[in-house]
Amino acid sequence: MSARLAQRLQAEVCVIGSGAGGAPVAAELAEGGVRVALLEEGAWHDPDHFTARSPEMLARLYREGGQTFTLGRPPIMLPLGRGIGGTTLINSGTCFRTPAHVLARWQREYGIEVSEDSLRPCFERVEEAISVDTVTPELAGGNAAVVRRGAERLRWSYGYLRRNARGCVGSGVCTLGCPTSAKQHTGITYIPRAQRAGAQILTGAQAKRVLIERGRAAGVLARLEGGATLEVRAPTVVVAAGTINTPLLLKRSGLAGRSGQLGRNLSLHPATAVFARMDEIVDMARGVPQSLYIDHFAEQGIMLEGSAGPPAYAALALPLTGARHAEAMRAFRQLAVFGLMVSDSSRGSVAALGSRPLIRYDMNAADLQRFRDGLVRMRELFSAAGAREIYLPLPAGVDPEMARRRDLKLMAFHPLGTARAHARPDQGVVDGSLAVHGLRGLYIADGSVLPSSLGVNPQLTIMALATRLALSLLEGDGSV
Ligand SMILES: Cc1cc2nc3c(=O)[nH]c(=O)nc-3n(C[C@H](O)[C@H](O)[C@H](O)COP(=O)(O)OP(=O)(O)OC[C@H]3O[C@@H](n4cnc5c(N)ncnc54)[C@H](O)[C@@H]3O)c2cc1C
Numbered sequence: 001m002s003a004r005l006a007q008r009l010q011a012e013v014c015v016i017g018s019g020a021g022g023a024p025v026a027a028e029l030a031e032g033g034v035r036v037a038l039l040e041e042g043a044w045h046d047p048d049h050f051t052a053r054s055p056e057m058l059a060r061l062y063r064e065g066g067q068t069f070t071l072g073r074p075p076i077m078l079p080l081g082r083g084i085g086g087t088t089l090i091n092s093g094t095c096f097r098t099p100a101h102v103l104a105r106w107q108r109e110y111g112i113e114v115s116e117d118s119l120r121p122c123f124e125r126v127e128e129a130i131s132v133d134t135v136t137p138e139l140a141g142g143n144a145a146v147v148r149r150g151a152e153r154l155r156w157s158y159g160y161l162r163r164n165a166r167g168c169v170g171s172g173v174c175t176l177g178c179p180t181s182a183k184q185h186t187g188i189t190y191i192p193r194a195q196r197a198g199a200q201i202l203t204g205a206q207a208k209r210v211l212i213e214r215g216r217a218a219g220v221l222a223r224l225e226g227g228a229t230l231e232v233r234a235p236t237v238v239v240a241a242g243t244i245n246t247p248l249l250l251k252r253s254g255l256a257g258r259s260g261q262l263g264r265n266l267s268l269h270p271a272t273a274v275f276a277r278m279d280e281i282v283d284m285a286r287g288v289p290q291s292l293y294i295d296h297f298a299e300q301g302i303m304l305e306g307s308a309g310p311p312a313y314a315a316l317a318l319p320l321t322g323a324r325h326a327e328a329m330r331a332f333r334q335l336a337v338f339g340l341m342v343s344d345s346s347r348g349s350v351a352a353l354g355s356r357p358l359i360r361y362d363m364n365a366a367d368l369q370r371f372r373d374g375l376v377r378m379r380e381l382f383s384a385a386g387a388r389e390i391y392l393p394l395p396a397g398v399d400p401e402m403a404r405r406r407d408l409k410l411m412a413f414h415p416l417g418t419a420r421a422h423a424r425p426d427q428g429v430v431d432g433s434l435a436v437h438g439l440r441g442l443y444i445a446d447g448s449v450l451p452s453s454l455g456v457n458p459q460l461t462i463m464a465l466a467t468r469l470a471l472s473l474l475e476g477d478g479s480v
């Protein structure tokens with residue numbers, strides 16, 4: 001870090017990160033009259049420049065151009081957002097509350113107070129703030145209609161998803177930045193609210209170290225674009241840099257803690273997609289890309305959720321090569337696609353490799369079996385829907401029942417757990433109120449605190465817990 005000290009700022013609370021965790025904390029606190037400074041490593045992104053062209057948008061809106069991978073068996077692509085809005089800027093907008101059985105497990109096994117009743121007001125507050133509503137069948141489009149037909153014929157339980165969108169026109173490019181700003185990501189909801197209430201939002205500001213003095217948070221040292229150093233002095237610091245970067249920041253700050261859990265317990269919700277060629281015109285590029293779910297196998301840790309996309313997406317994701325790939329792409333308008341996500345019991349870790357994260361993750365036998373079963377179910381689904389051909393994400397000739405780890409072509413979108421909450425300081429990095437064990441004034445409010453995978457998409461859970469933290473700080477537990 002450059003020794004040049006460009007600025008020194010004074011705040012009551014310094015928040016690091018503007019995604020699902022950081023933005024609600026900043027807005028709620030600022031509106032409650034607290035002097036907030038928020039540091040975001042990425043930039044403000046102007047929706048007028050959201051072209052929906054994949055290479056351009058990946059380079060601009062994603063960390064490492066979307067090329068973050070895990071190391072292990074099998075390697076998994078793990079894209080992350082970077083900029084005001086964090087990963088909510090490029091996510092699909094799906095909104096689920098935390099399932100009751102997951103909350104019950106967190107209370108039982110991790111000793112944290114997260115009853116449905118205690119979280120309900122926070123969920124309601126978040127859903128109102130980001131305009132959560134159910135997708136209509138019309139907006140869901142042809143791809144969802146194919147999948148729905150399959151689910152109905154098989155009598156599987158399914159539903160249209162709830163999403164944080166207002167005035168969505170079904171342009172189908174949510175993960176490349178919503179060009180019409182219909183998707184209500186935190187960069188256009190909570191961050192403007194925080195700003196209006198007086199919070200200072202600093203972009204291009206990478207937090208390098210959390211400062212601790214006499215056992216309590218004292219501020220943050222950050223590197224600004226151009227290399228100068230910014231020091232924010234603040235007696236309360238809320239870290240929300242995301243599951244991959246939060247443990248790296250805390251380790252750099254010498255705050256690994258005595259639990260030995262920082263950087264461990266990484267869950268991912270590994271996922272894959274199956275394509276099918278139908279007789280009808282599907283036009284998967286039209287409509288909300290992620291609009292339907294099938295939760296019939298949720299108890300087995302298998303959630304079916306789609307994510308369709310434009311031809312460039314299909315060309316990359318289709319598990320075919322050569323002439324078969326070209327033939328399938330020629331029939332693009334007849335292609336349908338649906339996804340499979342596993343609520344994983346495997347656990348990985350994050351460590352620093354220079355300035356970059358080294359993410360290790362090996363899939364265990366139970367999760368491999370979930371993929372095998374899930375792929376069999378996906379084949380049944382598209383057969384029931386009347387598919388002419390089904391393209392499983394496996395090498396030619398490999399049956400889903402016999403698939404090995406290295407046969408699977410996986411991505412993951414929901415890293416969680418690397419600074420997990422646990423009532424006991426020898427078992428978790430934060431306690432149930434998201435305070436870092438053994439330190440005063442330091443909190444974590446992002447995906448890293450969630451102690452297990454959820455089986456559903458996590459943004460609402462992260463936002464609700466962040467909201468609860470902000471409200472409890474405002475209620476005056478003496479920290480702010
Ligand atoms: C393609 C895709 C689709 C998804 N779809 C959905 C969906 O439909 N529904 C859902 O619930 N979830 C979805 N997710 C996941 C969801 O968006 C994330 O779980 C959620 O945004 C995580 O919130 P967070 O606060 O932990 O981190 P993030 O939202 O990633 O925010 C972290 C922020 O911190 C910043 N930062 C990192 N390090 C530093 C530092 N040192 N200093 C300053 N700033 C820093 C980052 O730039 C980033 O802006 C999707 C994810 C992806 C990749």
Ligand code: SF4
Binds near residue numbers: 167170179180182289
């Ligand atoms: S489908 Fe299009 S308009 Fe709707 S939220 Fe996604 S990108 Fe925005």
